[in-house]
Amino acid sequence: MTSPPDPAGSDPNSDLLSQLQASAALTGPTSQDDLLAQLNAEPEPDPLADVEYTGDLETDSTAELDALAKGFRERTKREDDRFRLATDSEYWFAVCFKSREDKEAFLRAARLFALGDKYLDGYAVAHTLDIPMPTKDDDGKE
CATH class of the missing domain: 1.20.5 (Single alpha-helices involved in coiled-coils or other helix-helix interfaces)
Incomplete structure (x- = not known):
């Protein structure tokens, strides 16, 4: 069983591109490394690959x-x-300020605003703040 062939002229990456764009729209800015990791992620294994x-x-x-x-x-x-x-x-925590302006001022001063303004990747925050982590993330970065 295989997928039907793509119609002539269609982009085989259009579905993935749409997913990445929707993800970026929901989660805010994503680093180039994160986008590259998503694009290079291993596809689901073909269950029929080993059928003789x-x-x-x-x-x-x-x-x-x-x-x-x-x-x-x-x-x-x-x-x-x-x-x-x-x-x-149990893998996250929240930081709260009295106003949006205070929150955004903090994120800018900490050089974290580019990572998002609500939900931030802890490994990206640690990397930005030069904090070594005891475990590595999925990309192999500490």
Whole structure:
């Protein structure tokens, strides 16, 4: 099973570009490194990649269904891990000011405003403030 071919003249990256633009619109400015990491992220593995076809329709169909079922189980596990990480509330904190102006003045003075004005990547903040981190982020930066 493969995806249908792209219509003539369509950009195969248009869906990814749309997702990145929507993400940037929702989360504010994103660093070039973050965008590059998203563009270079590994695609979901092809569950049919290891299927060995015999030429027998019944055998091949069974092998494909088994591979797809395994792919769905593995994807479900990855999604469960992502969900657990996304909903874990013990990895962030909030800083509050009396006004928006005070908050923005603080972010500018700390050279953090370019990272966002509400939700900031902690690793990017640490990097900007020259704070070494005990663990590395997904990009391998400390």
